[in-house]
Amino acid sequence: MGKENLRYAVLGLVGARRSGVHGYQLKGELEALCNDFWQVNFGRLYRQLDMLDQSGDVEAEPVLQEGRPNRKVYRITEKGKQTLDDWLQQPVSDRPRPLRDELVLKLLFLGRSNIEALSDQIQQQRSIYLGKLALITQWRRRLRKSAMDSELTDLIMDGLERRLRAEFAWLDDVQRRIVLRHAGSKEKSITNEEKDPSI
Amino acid sequence: MKKKTLQSDRLATPVIELRDVSKVYGAGETVVHAVRDLSFAVPAGGFWALMGPSGSGKSTVLHLVAGLTPPTSGHVHVDGLDIGEATDDETAALRCRTVGYVLQQSNLLPFLSAEANVGMPLTLDGTRSSVIRERVAAALEVVGMGHRARHTPSQLSGGEQQRVALARALVIKPAIVLADEPTGSLDRATGNAIMDLIQQINEDTGVTVLVVTHDPLLAACAHRVLHLIDGRLDQSIDIGEASRAAVQPHAAA
Secondary structure, eight states: HHHHHHHHHHHHHHHTTOOOOOOHHHHHHHEEEEEEESSHHHHHHHHHHHHHEEEEEEEEEEEETTTTOOOEEHHHHEHHHHHHHHHHHSSEEEOOOOOEEEEHHHHHHHHTTTTTHHHHHHHHHHHHHHHHHHHHHHHHHHHHHHSSSSHHHHHHHHHHHHHHHHHHHHHHHHHHIIHHHHHHHHHHHHHHOOOTTOO | OHHHHHHHHHSSEEEEEEEEEEEESSOOOEEEEEEEEEEEEEEOOOEEEHHHHHHHTHHHHHHTTTTTSSSSSEEEEEETEEETOOOOOHHHHHHHHEEEEEOOSSSOOOOOOOHHHHHHHHTTTTOHHHHHHHHHHHHHHHTTTTHHHHHHHHHHHHHHHHHHHHHHHHOOOOOOOESSSSTTTSSSHHHHHHHHOOOOOOOOOOOEEEEOOOOHHHTTTEEEEEETTTTTTEEEEHHHHHHHHTTSSOOTT
């Protein structure tokens, strides 16, 4: 998740709780909702809250706690509601950015010269996608039990699932068209010469 | 408590084992190497998935495990039976009593009700009708089709037909369920429901499951995924490990 998106995710989640929310609660909700396969870093979340506080989009009210340091409860301000509303109305700015994808860069530069290394990358990536898909099934079940609007969270998980399926299919395609074609041509050249029993 | 010790005992012994298995179809010019030097062992209670491009040998592996065809070389052991050495009667008994099979098409008999379809393997095996009734009702209940027992296949949706087919596989109380693209002909949501069901049956009854699938979400429900290419094992993925690796925080986060 990009910096900008994290900012609005935090603002939106604070805004969803009229009675206010403290940092630890927010971390849990953010993880459950937008757990884009990373764990939310506490420091990063508090920096966002501070920035939103400074810009006047949220207000922080210290709550006295006996024997422990005060904790802050955050509430969205009128200005914050306006900021969030403006952002929600803007067209989505995501564009495909294939060259920012690490695997695509590696594919491009490993190319046809180092098929073994490319093959290893594909295997690692396949394993990661399957791991993420396994998590999606777990999350879907967990979110269904959570307090959030399950129809909406289901749709969000659907989106993640579809993207991963597409990436998975693309990976198979790369393997078929680059790695296997290469292996096929190698096999032919062996049968033309003398068969090596070790292969 | 007792169930737990039983489970862990069973986990130690493989219920499906392939050792250096090759399967060659045809001869001379038209020879096809469907499976080459394949070895793996599925522990009892395991849920494993086979993936790979079309023609990579996935379905042949299921045929070998079901005893529908013997290996050309190597050994296939299924619930203690050596498929290469077994007689036709022995492999038929294996399919009748030990292995439940689910295919992409439900292959239900169109003129029979859901319950008659589900009871068919027991009827053919000469089971008493009172026992059949009881087991059929239980199997339909497991797949959530108790209320549709009297319907014929044409009165059922695709997903419901697949549930009935699953009940037919389960009615023999198999040690192993083999499934070849069980969600392949279903839309995504219906397929996901069948997938949930297979996973739940594996967890609840401890039946060993080996499923062939193109669907990565179904594969990700398994404990382990074997990726085949050209009849060979390309990759073996432990899903538990893979999902733990997938939650590692990104450097950028």
